[in-house]
Amino acid sequence: AILGEMALLDPGPRSATATALTSGTTLGLSAAELAALQSEDPALASALLRAFTHTLAARVRDADTRIAAVSEGWSREQSAVVWRTLWLAS
């Protein structure tokens, strides 16, 4: 599993706490290390970012489906704000 990729990619508050249930090993990558990797090994950085972006894009699409299921009854203005934010990059 990968945890914390959103805070890595765009620093901000975390919304989940992860606690070890058993002893184990994790690997960490900081924002500074990711930035360095983009200069030192862009191909590897791209491969890593490619995995992140695909996962994130699939989650946005899933959010669209879930929000659509409950959007009945919203005003057109409310709907426009949600769909615009989810689907348009800016």
Place this chain on the structure above:
Amino acid sequence: MSIAPELLRTFALRAADAGLIETFNAEDLDALATRLDSVERAAGEAIRERSDHSVWLLLSGEITAAYVPAAGEEVDLGTLAPGTMVGDLALLLDLPEPIALVAKTPCHLARLDRAAFWRWTESGEPAAAHFHHLLARLLTRRLRFANARFATLAIDEDPDRRSLY
């Protein structure tokens, strides 16, 4: 294939106002410019076909956007101004987006074709990694927004599914 770097720098300045492209530097923009196609659209013309999974950068002109759900009414999303980028989800997932885009005025756009994007990614150029990072950052912001909506609406009773993180 390529677009004048000056046009892309102007786009970047406008996009910066919207907080879109702050991770890009001048060298990245010049590298991106070489990967873009220049496209003109007349007023009233559709910007893209449903099967087109490219990223589009609006350099000049205005676009009318609408959300077109599989069922139900279309929702007007207003007018898109220069400095706007659209199509990133279609590009990453190779799936059509439920967004109709029509030129409101004559438009000049820069198009990053899906195949060109992946060739660029595999080239190992730092700018390609930076562009990927930009896309990831934009997606992260959208997911944070969606999470806030879920939390506000409490639309999901299962606590394990309440967050998209």
